[in-house]
Amino acid sequence: MQKTQYPGPAGALPFRIEREGGIAEVVIDHPPVNALDASGWHSLAEAFDAIGRDDSVRVIVVRGEGRGFCAGVDIKELATYPERIVAVNAGNYETFRALHRNPKPVIAAVHGFVLGGGIGLCGAADIVVASDCARFGVPEIDRGAMGGGAHLQRMFGVQKVRSMYFTGDMIGAAEAWRLGALERVVPLADLRHAALTIARQIANKSPAMVRLAKEALNGIEDGDLEDKYRWEQGFTLQAYMTQDSGEARAAFVEKRDAQFERFADPLGADGCN
Known part of the structure; x- marks a missing residue:
């Protein structure tokens, strides 16, 4: 396996x-959960753009090391520096655009948790292969943010997306495959091989x-993915202006339950009327 350097920011990259x-394999390797800060997302976008301009590359595979594929943005960064939300939004947008609009086919090979920005990477890719341990979700509603619906809707139907978005619930690889979001589900040990097998066929x-x-397939999609995502990101900025958003981020960092106005369970404690 040959390691290739593309132009980008100096210093350690995630x-x-x-x-x-x-x-070309782009391997996200940023313990503990492959959550990237603003700089990391911008660096990733620059790398995807550079690979797209490399005539010697025919297919891109993006995967992750460690416990899971990608947990999205670094919530701890935003809890400490909430003003960086604009830079994080821009980094997410450019990364997903660089994949979706990349002239090379992109295969996402995912395992473990696929959350937030991880969903954006999958939704921007052309093909998604998953290990049987993969779990997909958009926990933004519990993190005081918005975003991810446009890319999730590229994978799942409208009402499934809304259920996942409103509840923050995750679904497993078997269910994602049943719903048509995945090309293949394999044991974790076979994940990279499965992705490279498809990549070699295309190459x-x-x-x-x-x-x-x-280019033709992107052109016949329903609507403009980047415009849809940009629309969503405006609501993330609006969300960050609310007290609930700040409380959600603080609770996540402090590992406690967020304190919102809550209502009694209408079904009662025993689950019956």
Whole structure:
């Protein structure tokens, strides 16, 4: 496996890039949960754009190391520096745009938790392969933020997206496959091999034809993914102006329950009227 350096910010990056023939692997490796700060998201966007301009690359595979694929943004950064929400939003937007609009096909190979920005990466990709331990969710409503619905809706139906969005509940790989979001579900040990098998098949096609195919397929999608996501991000900024958003972030960092106005369970303690 060849390691390739692309132009980008100096210093340690929360990911690495490896090459195998015409396949570039972008491996997110930022313990403990692969949550990226504003700088990390911008660096990732620059890397995807640089790979897209590299004529020797035919397919991109993005995956994660450690406990899970990607837990999204670094909530601790935003709890300490709430004014960085604009930079984080911009980094998310540019990263997902760099994948969705990349001239090369993108395969996401995911395992463990796939949350928030991890959903954005999957929703922006062309193909998603998952380990049987993968779990998908958008916990933004419990973190005082918005966003992720546009990319989640590229994977699931409208009402499933709304259920996941309003409740913050996660679903497993088997259910995601049943609902058509995944190309393949495999044991964790086989995940990288499964993604590279598909990548090699695509890499052996005419690069000119594949590039035209991706542009054509993007063009026939329903609506503009980037515009939809930008619309959502405006509501994240609005959310950050509320007291509830600050309380949600503080509770997450302090590992306690958020204190919102709560109402009694209408079904009663025993679950019956």
